[in-house]
Amino acid sequence: MSQSTSPTNHLIDRLILGTILFGLATTPFIYSFSTSELFEFNKMIWVYGLTVALAGLWLIKAVLTRHLTIARTPLDIPLGLFLISQVLATIFSIHPRTSLLGYYTRFNGGLISTFAYTLWYYAIVTHIKKSQIKLVILTLLISSLFASWYAIPEHFSRSFSCVKAGSGFNTLCWSENTNPKYRVFGTFGQPNWLAAYLIMLIPLTIYQIQNSKYKSYLPRLAWIGLLASLIATELFTKSRSGFLGLIIALVVSGLFYLMQYYRARAVRLPVYQIKTHPPNCQTCHQKKTWLTFLVGWSIPLVILLVMLIFGTPFSPSFSGLISSISGQTPVTAPTSFTTEPTEIGGTESGEIRKIVWSGALKVWQRYPWFGSGVETFAYSYYLDRPQAHNLVSEWDFLYNKAHNEFLNYLATTGLIGFLSYLLLLASASWIAIKVYFKSNTTPQAQNGQLAGALLAGLTGLSVTNFFGFSTVTVSLLMFVWLGLISLLAIPPQTPLNPLTKTNIWQQLLVCLCSILMFLGLSQVSRSWHADQDYATATALFKEKHTQATTDLEIEQQNQLAIDTLLKAIQASPSEALYYNKLSEEYSSLALEATQAGQSELTQTLIEASIASSDITLELNPVNLNFYKSRVRVFANLAQIDNKYLEVVRQTLLSAIRLAPTDPKLTYNLAQVKVSMNNLPKALDWYRQTLKLKPDYIQAHLAYALTLEKVGDYAQSWREIEQLELVIGDNPELQALKARLQVESNSQ
Template sequence: MKIASYCNKIIRYSFYSLFFFVPLIFFGNTSELFEFNKMWLTFGLTIVIGAAWISKMIIERTISVKRTPLDIPIILFLISQIISTIFSFDSHVSFWGYYTRFNGGLLSLLSYIFLYYALISNLQVKHVMRILLISLISGIFTALWGFPSHFGYDPTCLVFRGSLDTNCWTDAFKPTVRVFSTLGQPAWFAAYLNVLLPLSITYFLINAKKKLNLFAVCCLLSAVLFYTCLIFTNTRAGNAAFIVSDIILWLILFSKKFYPPKTLLKHFLILHFAFTTCSFFFGAPIDSLNKFTLPQLQKKLVASAQVSSNSATKPAIQTNSITDSGDIRLLVWRGAIDAWKAYPVFGTGVETFAFAYYRFRPPEHNMTSEWDYLYNKAHNEYLNYLTTTGIFGLGSYIAIIGTFMFLCLKKIKMIKHNTNPEKEKLLALNYDFGLCTLIFALFASYISILITNFFGFSVVIISLYFFLIPAFFFIITKPVDVSRQETHPPINLFQWTLIITVTSIAIIMSYRLYIYWYADTAYALGNNYDKISSYQQAYPLLEKAVNLEPNEPVYKDELAINLATLAQAFYLQNDATTGAQLAEKAINLSNQVIENHPNNVVYWKNRLRILYSLGTSDRQNEAQYLKEALRVLVKSSELAPTDAKISYNLGVLLGQTGSLQEAVKVLEKTTLLKPGYVEAYSALGLFYHQLATNQTTTPPSTQLIIKNPQMRQKAINTYQYILDNFSPNDDQIKNTLKTWKEEK
């Protein structure tokens, strides 16, 4: 019937759109430019595909969900995620995903699994071929978008700022150093390129056999473009994934002997000569080979010229206080394993790594340059699943991978080239050369995902390929004959009612997605106003976000901070009535957030900001705010026991409220957590001195009598330590130290 045919078209073109637009889409008016929009597009197209598929089944009066070899592992994996969400540290985060990321939450996993079955139940080999081709076309656009940014001309800045440069990015996101194109981060872009490289190589080989080689040349150029952009990402995991997947692909191709050996060798040399040329001009994927590249040779020549022109001048020694990412990653992995040991079966909850890591973060993390960063992922997909979903979640996840890898290797082993020229077929599979080489390419692409996931984590497009590459494989290896058109009885009233109901539900779900997206745009703009201290302009936008999506705690939390800051301003203007009203709203919102999400240390930290703003302006209730701030810090220290900043703030507040002995203990612990924490040493020295004089008043009394010489000496030693090790030119420390030494 026509309606069933329309449903099929909707499903197909939705999948085409998914693989074309997801890598490309981004918006500048959302809180996160890239992943948020890609995830929302995936949700939207999943709803469309779901509505079309269910309507098709209603018309056909049958439930047409194909069985696959991955059914049991997928069901176990889904059960593990549901159980983990139920017992999660934060079920809201586990369901939706960590805000701004969203990928990895239960809802996204449900979408990927649904898409897996929708694809395998509705698409055929020719549709898979189109999806793969569309993926390459989208990849070409993505790579071309990112390519000029390496040279200082980023099209994204042209779209956002109207200038073709890289000035729209902060120093932490300079595409001239590491390209990320429309993916958002270099590592994500590299993972995406590694999926496409085996496919582009395979399409080159397939079409190089034909007389018309224009398409083969395009495929060759696309492979070179992808490889060049991969170099521009400057990611070790991406380079390692390419090397391994490329070796695997060519080992399979040479072993299967589809090509005459000389022909295959020629194509191999053409491709890798092009890759080597790119490496020479732009950088090698292996660090030890970089010294032979043009950029490094030029640096050596420049350095030699500088030395010879002025032999008396020595090159400046470059110091780098940035901790190596590999060292930081090892610490994060250690914390992830410690968190899993505490929650071994079902983990801490889907996508709750940020909360789990805070509780089990190694103290050594305070010694890194990223000591105060928030880590919402383990930077290892497998450890991330282990921490957040336990051994059940990781075990079922590995079962999906292991089962698919076993089936791939088994099928690849079966494939043999038939030397009989009359049949020109393959013995194990009745397919042509192209389909078999695509199987090899899909296998290599999947291997690259496994490698990049080991050193990072999946984003939306990588998750799509992770779940749907197996579907491509099963469709190619087990084709179904759909040439015969089935006839169905006319649609009756009951069927029409069901179809209209399904369509209505899909429209409502799509509308809810849009409202959430629209609320985020209001939140994003309001948050940006807050960052530049335009609090009055931010208030209506944040309130709008909360009204549109009242169940999102991120919006309430930001609105509470905004209200507290506005209340502070009114108090300072002697408008206590308005200030009190705004303060009450801020506290009420903050109460709602921490009551519903008590394990999120970020919300507790923000509550402290709120209390600080109110306590420094509302003198009438200052004691009450200080008391609550102390409770907040104690709770925060329980959620993040190795966070040096929380420990420091707790120590300072204890000292300010007169609990000097406790303050000293906490600050001594702080200096052990982070030996280079100058502020902690400064506060510790001050409290030592107050203990030496038995002084608990704030500000300090001018008449000081030393009653505890031991504490006085500790104070002197602490400030001397600051001068000797951190701040030798700090006049304030010097003057204070001089005063203390003169005291008797």
Template sequence: MKIINICNRVIEFSFYFLFFFIPLILFGTTSELFEFNKMWFTFGITILISVSWIIKSIIKKQFQIQKTPLDIPILLFLLSQIISTLFSWDFHVSFWGYYSRFNGGLLSTISYIALYYAFVSNFTAKNENNKIETLEGTKMVKNVLLVSLMSGVVVALWGIPSHFGYDPTCLVFRGTFDVSCWTFDFQPKVRIFSTLGQPGWLAAYLAILLPISIYFFIKNFKHKDNEEKSSFFDLKFPDKPKPILLSLFYLSSIILFSISLIYSVSRSGVLGVLISLGFFVAVYIWHRYKKSSINLPILIILAGLIVLILSNQTLINLKFDIGSEPTNIAKESSEQIQEVKPHVEALGGTDSGRIREYVWSGAIEAWKNYPLFGTGVETFAFAYYKYKPVGQNLTSEWNFLYNKAHNEFLNYLATTGIFGLGSYLLLIGYFFYLLFKRLKYAVLKPQENRLPLLTLALLSSYISILITNFFGFSVVIVNIYFFLIPAFVLLQEKLIDPERKIMIPKTVSENSDSSKFSPFQWSSITITALIALYFLYTLYVYWDSDKLYAYGSNLDKAGYPQEAYKYLHKAVARRSSEPVFKDALIVNNANVAAQMLLESDKVTSESAQQASAIAQEAINISNELTLNYSNNIVFWKSRVRMFYTLSQVDARFLPQALEAIRRASELAPNDTSILYNHGVLEGQNGNINEAIRVLEKTVTLKPDYRDPHFALGLFYHQAAVDKNGKVINQEFFQKGVDQMQFILNRLSPTDDGAKEALKSWGKL
């Protein structure tokens, strides 16, 4: 029927759009350029596919879900994510995902699983005449992979010029064909990231595509004239591209992917490629050798590719990817933790492998305290603060916010417990079991069995995902491949029985295919379409509100709180259920209120009343956030900033700032930045002895941190003298002097603050 055909085409092309556009999508006006927009596009595509699938089912009067060998592992994994979300430290974060990323939240997992079942259910169906209603599964798989290669070529061509100082992203968003739109610490001339957002993410993506491009090159290269050649797109083009042109395209893609991988300078990416390609080449050569049909040109190309990667970048000189990625053009935007500093590892700093050890250690410690279901899906940012290893304070990234464990497996362990990691490993392990059952005959008895080359390539790509995920974490496009590659392989190897389906209802009447729709069918189709439109509109409102939030946050951080005020209020008004928007608003409100009251020459009773109302609004919102999200340390830190800012115009707010920082210290007992601020606030509230105790702990945890040494010296001195300035405690007086001398001797010989203090104390 016509509507069913339309639905089939929508589903088909939605998958093409998914694999082509996800790697490419980025926007310069959102709070995060890359992952946020890719995740939102994935949500939108999932809605389109799902609604088309449902409408098709309504017309057929039966909803069919294809059963697959991976059903039990997938459902167990989904169940683990649901349970972990229900018991999460932060339900909102677990459901939606960590703000700005969103990948990894329960909603994203549901989307990936929905895409998996949509693919296997819609490209294996047959009608009663045994004719294919949609593209046959194996053809669809090859089409999607070809689309993936085309997208990958665009990504590579977009990224390679940035290595030489010409970034198309800057041209699009700034109108300058250079790299000036990126901050100094995110220079693509050092490590390219193209449209993916981080060098490691680009490398992980390319590692997936390389075995696939090699497969198509080999397959096209060895075509005989009498063999059936697969069309380039299976879209009924008038003329099929000549094999030589396809070979050039595939070879070019291999070269472009390899060059981009080298310029990404990613240790995990190169390691993933070497292991996955090593596996691919070893199995391929073994099989061809046993059949005495090794193709020398192909062997030379494959060997040359591996040598090229190894000779240009040794694993010793490469970098693991730790830290943050560029989140906005020209300026770091909307980081929820103000003290977080930009990523410096690529340009210097502590070895990333050492930093990774600390992050992994924190993940394991979090799991030990929440062994069954973890701290909650995507709550690692909060869990790591709680269980941060002391050694992290001695690295160059001592004050970074880690919202991932930089190991996908440990991330699942910490946030979803042994149930989450166990079901994740079961899914991977059972998929490998199914594949190796298929491949072993081709390997053990190559003379009698053909080598399923595409399956081998897809397995190699899957192996690369596991390698890069082990040293990092998945992003949107990687997770799409993680869930869809098994679908591709199951269809390719005919491991799915089209007759085994979940059918609701189990039987339909004989006239179920009638061209006339009943009123119930029309009503169901209309309701389904309206629900889909509502979901799409909700996504748009959320995305548009984020742009307001991003702009307002940037204005506030740039020192224009009153200009930012209206944008942040609009963001909250449009998406009142997003706590991150409210968190930015409370800080802005405090800045606006303080600014209004500090302008003494302009203060009137009316403006004072208005400032008081704005401050009270901030307090009310902060009360709401810290009550509903009591384990979210980000909101407690914002509460400290809010009360401290207000205390600059009204000292009565200072005790409330102290109360908030004490709670923050409980949530982050080894975070020296929080401890430093805690100590200072204790002292400002008159608790000198407690201030000294907290600051002594701070300098013990991080001896090279100048600010707590300076504050500790001041409080030692304050405790050592009476109100007339006479020394009454010689021990504390000397400790204060020692702190200032430590700064000058060990940290900064030209420190003016320390010199001035010693001079005023008569010690310089």
């Protein structure tokens, strides 16, 4: 028998609190250049690791106290309904594995991640005391300060990420199209994602300014400095949706502040200072009223000043305004900046969003109750993709989200998931408002102000999510915000009396919990290393012709890449993406072996490529990209043996059934028909392609060439004339016109 376990319980409590604070402080900064996706994947893996640690510590505490404590909260029912909706959407999903884990490269939003965030919610309400909320807020704000300082230098062409990448304190490690000197993104990967994070923290910063102690000006000045830093970073993202979310968050914060001000006037003192001085202290009252006035006006003045200096997505900066007056042209971001396809580009982002949103509604109509499955938008959208999408500049981009969080839930989790999500947000908002209006005494007043700040952050996030989608960090913060709101609403929890002794069974259970926690962390680590191996293999295949100089070196690098990819498959044998990559590389190597005259090796590689491609579609038969990849694989093999053209044809037909409005598929099928010398069918597929996308220049040219082959010179000439109006003088067109003239005269 061991002695008193009180110190052990206290240690477990401190470890749980430390894990929560550590996770909140570090998650925004997690990224790696060694994985296939730099930012979201690493953040998701990090959150999973922290969640496993939290769950393990929680279970150990339950064993020691002989009671699994889970606080009851006002959000239990809404949150429970939301979880049930996600489970049902996963069960009825068109691809349950994707719904369980999330779409590869996005990861956030899968069922497992939702359960992880929910565990964080209950960890907050169960293990955080109300007196520790200030510590949570302080941790969040200090973390946001460093996140801001990390991103701000990018605006001035200085990136800490490039230091990590080895190119120095510059932005040269990023391509021109994704360079953060145009739109900063810090450790978040995309400007909109950083903007959404900042929106949630800015109202908390305002709350901290309002509740700083009056004894010294320094704390308040420090918080005002943080506010200016966060606002500046928000503006440097140049995110329009982020700016709209910021304005709404500030309006909500302002409304709560005004209500606080008028309620305070009713008792002649700031609500949170009622007990500081006696009611008849006129001098104190005048001093505090004046300071309250200054505090109230310092916030909007700082915000407006920062906006005037640096500009907004809808107005120029001060320097830009001066430049325009003096006739100089300020430096702007290139129109091809691609960190967010629906935010910028040739076609106005609003037009693109409307098309994607209409497609999302069609997906919902196809799967009205439970949706196509959690995180399956990348699969289901293309079956109902509007033909109008072919006429925008980003017509061939992959859309794995609806770029509207609400429509994304509607499309992928159906009406059940959509309504449960709205219920969760509405319930949290109602609870926050109730907490605010119930604040009558001094300590409760600050609770009300905090509830208002949390609600402002959630409201701002909802606005940005209306034009985009949530990511790992803001999803985690959203559930933490829900937890803090619930914590403010529930009475203090009565701590359990610790047991004085533990028996052998408890000690064994503690060991078992520790082993399970270790196994969970090992699995999380295994998933991360599998992706790292996949990324390494991909890089090796790309670099073999640039870094390897001899045939032997190329062969060695090929073998190393294959071995590394097989290692990833061994770690994650159900991941179709890894088999897909393996199939592509085997087909390329088979083509190289044929050119080198290695017939036996060629046959081995062909068989391996086909087997890997078959496994890919067995694991995921609804991912359009895998069908396109299979087309490339068998197109390579068809250069070795024409019999594989038939497989290309069949694969394209299968892909067209998944994406009937994709003109690239019909165009490629027409090309295959040309290769199979079935020119009449090829012309039919070219016409179908041009019907789907009338401005498809490649298809017009191929159509004209095929018309020439079948002897329809007049129609071919008309196609050329139409092309000349679009692309002007072109050597290939001139050569075709010359041939047509000769062939027409010969008739």
